Amino acid sequence: MAPVEVRDLTKRFGRVVAVDNLSFDIRSGRVTGFLGPNGAGKSTTLRALLGLVRPTSGTATFGGRRYEELERPSTKVGAVLEDAAFHPGRTARNHLRVLAVTGDHPLERIDAVLADVGLTQDADRRVGGYSMGMRQRLGIASALLGDPEVLILDEPTNGLDPPGIAWMRALVREQAARGRAVLVSSHLLAEVAQSVDDVVVISRGVLRGQGTLEAVLGGDEGLSTIVHAQDNERLARALEAAGHPVKPDGEALLVPGVSPEQVGVVAGDAGIYLVGLAPRARSLEQAFFALTGDATS
Amino acid sequence: MTSLLRAELLKLRTTRTFAALVGAALALSLIVVVLTASLGNDWSAQNTRNLFTSNFTGLFILLLGVMGMAGEWRHRTISATILAAPNRLRLLTAKTLSYAAAGALLSLIVTLTIMLVGTIILAGRGIDTAPLSDLADVLWRDLVVAALLGALGVGIGAVLRNQVVAIIAVLVLGFVLEPALYGLVPEVGRYGPTVIAPSAIVDVSPFGESADETLLSPAPAVLVMLGWIALFFAAAAVRLRSRDLV
Numbered sequence: 001m002a003p004v005e006v007r008d009l010t011k012r013f014g015r016v017v018a019v020d021n022l023s024f025d026i027r028s029g030r031v032t033g034f035l036g037p038n039g040a041g042k043s044t045t046l047r048a049l050l051g052l053v054r055p056t057s058g059t060a061t062f063g064g065r066r067y068e069e070l071e072r073p074s075t076k077v078g079a080v081l082e083d084a085a086f087h088p089g090r091t092a093r094n095h096l097r098v099l100a101v102t103g104d105h106p107l108e109r110i111d112a113v114l115a116d117v118g119l120t121q122d123a124d125r126r127v128g129g130y131s132m133g134m135r136q137r138l139g140i141a142s143a144l145l146g147d148p149e150v151l152i153l154d155e156p157t158n159g160l161d162p163p164g165i166a167w168m169r170a171l172v173r174e175q176a177a178r179g180r181a182v183l184v185s186s187h188l189l190a191e192v193a194q195s196v197d198d199v200v201v202i203s204r205g206v207l208r209g210q211g212t213l214e215a216v217l218g219g220d221e222g223l224s225t226i227v228h229a230q231d232n233e234r235l236a237r238a239l240e241a242a243g244h245p246v247k248p249d250g251e252a253l254l255v256p257g258v259s260p261e262q263v264g265v266v267a268g269d270a271g272i273y274l275v276g277l278a279p280r281a282r283s284l285e286q287a288f289f290a291l292t293g294d295a296t297s
Numbered sequence: 298m299t300s301l302l303r304a305e306l307l308k309l310r311t312t313r314t315f316a317a318l319v320g321a322a323l324a325l326s327l328i329v330v331v332l333t334a335s336l337g338n339d340w341s342a343q344n345t346r347n348l349f350t351s352n353f354t355g356l357f358i359l360l361l362g363v364m365g366m367a368g369e370w371r372h373r374t375i376s377a378t379i380l381a382a383p384n385r386l387r388l389l390t391a392k393t394l395s396y397a398a399a400g401a402l403l404s405l406i407v408t409l410t411i412m413l414v415g416t417i418i419l420a421g422r423g424i425d426t427a428p429l430s431d432l433a434d435v436l437w438r439d440l441v442v443a444a445l446l447g448a449l450g451v452g453i454g455a456v457l458r459n460q461v462v463a464i465i466a467v468l469v470l471g472f473v474l475e476p477a478l479y480g481l482v483p484e485v486g487r488y489g490p491t492v493i494a495p496s497a498i499v500d501v502s503p504f505g506e507s508a509d510e511t512l513l514s515p516a517p518a519v520l521v522m523l524g525w526i527a528l529f530f531a532a533a534a535v536r537l538r539s540r541d542l543v
Contacts, residue, residue: 013541044543051383052376052542068383079380085373087312094311102304102381142377 001064003028003150003181004049009058011044011205018044020205021058026183026198028149031176033196033213034185037292041205042185043082046154050079062150074103078143079152082185084135088128092119092138095127096145103146113141118167132159140171151175151182157191169195189217189288203292217287225260228252228276229267238270239263252276301382301391302398305365309399314364322357323407329353330411334418345427348415349435350501354407354443356471358400359491362450363467365396366533367460376542385537389455393448393530400447401440408439435499438515442495445522449490452529455537467491483511490525494518 002025011019019041026032036042047053049060051067059066062076070076086095096110114120117137122130127138136156143151153172157165172195176182186192199216201208209216229235232253236246239255244266247254255263260277267274309315329351337344369375382388412435416426427435450467457463471491479486479493487493497518513521 013543047376047541047543050380052379054541070383073383074381081376081380083373084377086377087308087368087372087374089312089314090308091311094307098304098307098311099381101307102300104300 002026004060004062004183005064006045006049006060007058009045009048009060010056011041011048011053012056018205019048019055019202022202022205022207023058024200024207024210026150026181026200028181029176029179030197031172031182031184031195033189033192033199034183034202035189035192035199035288035292036187036202036208038187039204040187040202040292042187042202043154044205045202046079046081046152046183046185050077050081050152072103072146074099074105074146074148076146076148077150077152078146078148080136080139080143080154080156082154082158084139084142086127086130086135086138089126091124091126092130092141093123095138096141099142099145105146109145109147113144116144117141117171133161133164136160136164136168149180151180153182153184155185155187157186157188165191193217201288201291208291217291224280225255225258225263226252226276226278226280227255227260227263227267227274230273230275234270235267235272235274238266238272242266254280298387298391301387302395304381305391305395306399309361309365309395314368315361315399318357318361319403319406322352322354322403323410325353326351326407326411327414330415331418334415334422340419340424342427342431345419345425346431346435347501348419349408349412349427349432350439350499351411352404352408352439352443354400354404354439355446355495358396358403358443359446359450359467359471360464361399362396362447362452363454363457363463364450364460366392366451366454367458367463368454370458371460379542386534389451389530389534389537392455393451393526396447396451397444398447400443400445404439404443405436408436412436438499441519442498442522445498445519445526446491446495448526449522449529452526452533455533456529479511487511487513488521490522494521494525498522 004026007023009019009022022045034042044053048055049067062070067073067077093110096113097107100107100110114123117140119134119137119141122134127135130138136159156168160168172182172184184192184196193213196213198211199213200210201216226249227235228251236253239246244255244258247256260279264277330348333348333351369378379385379388412432419426453467454463457466475486475489475492479489487497494513497512498515500515
């Protein structure tokens, strides 16, 4: 049984369908990117998984049990939500003390997780004076306090500076290396692409793809060629006759799944002069946009 | 439940709000007792007893309960709190009990302090203090009222959720609506949860005189307070359990 299973999950808010019949699993020892544009339903899915939002139908479970059914849930699941907030008048150490007492965790864990996230020096400062990055680190420390099997991070790089983003990437890799199942949601593919093994892509609440990063976003067409000939119509006929369908691309032609060399050979054999010839690999972003149908995110 | 109670009490102790309200309750109560004990001239047995009911803990623990619960929404910590304690009914119960306990403890400190200070001042003026049985009577009544108001505050905070609105509502209810209703229709007003019923438990008039006949007796007043707490708790539980936290 997968550590996290989402099955036929649907959540409606009035007439709005935030999540529509969504199913996916995440695995231990791997980082899964939960990707989609803003408003895709990622946070709603995570909140349904964590028992904060009641599904209209379907299930979201950890090892087959709903979050609220888990005994000592903080030992099974650690989560940092997008709007992770803390009482501004409480110090980081006291915040963790409250969580340690609630979850029956040994108080020694507090110093350990503070060290893990690099907050030891600032542990006795009130959280109201923390930067966004420090709050994210405290959120991670809170999630790690119970040494959980599953780590869920909702948009963890929001508000982080480049060193903070690099730190976060290293942290999620390290957590997966320790055998944890890590689920990281983001609307920015570039910020998680370097650290995820698997991806689950959703848009408008609907699953658009899931599997390894390469399988889902590596580009199902592989290398493509963009070619511009003196006579595009003739070249298109020649390429199609050679078994290479083409698509118009402005003043040029796009030949999916075919290298420039192959296109050049076809054009040469047909005696067609080429004005331009170049490879075009589909980027991760383009694949992401193609899947989500949203080029604006 | 024990862990949740300990955690809620720890939450209370680790913010400045708690220290500020405790300090304010103690200071205000002491000012009134010091001034009354130093300047008062009519020291009948009833007035001596009333001196030691000048305990402002009730108002502050009521506000503390409101802020402790509504503050979870104000500071957007409610999601994290429920993640740590996913059983929402147990969480609400723990908060209610912890604020009741905090109220009783706060009242114990304030009441003992004002009794000590008031007795010293009266003794310095050659005036007999209230008998020990009266002091013990005042003490338990104060403790019960503070515990009940702490629990009530949590219920009000959980129902209203908006901290500012909840605080204003409690102040308007306690300082305007309840006294007005009690003055106009005492048979109805005596059931007021924030001032009138608590006054009946302490056995003093809400307007600073000896208890009048329209006030409830202490035992029914306790039951009325428990009824109000149960009402707000039930409404809060329904609201907390049925609502999505988005």
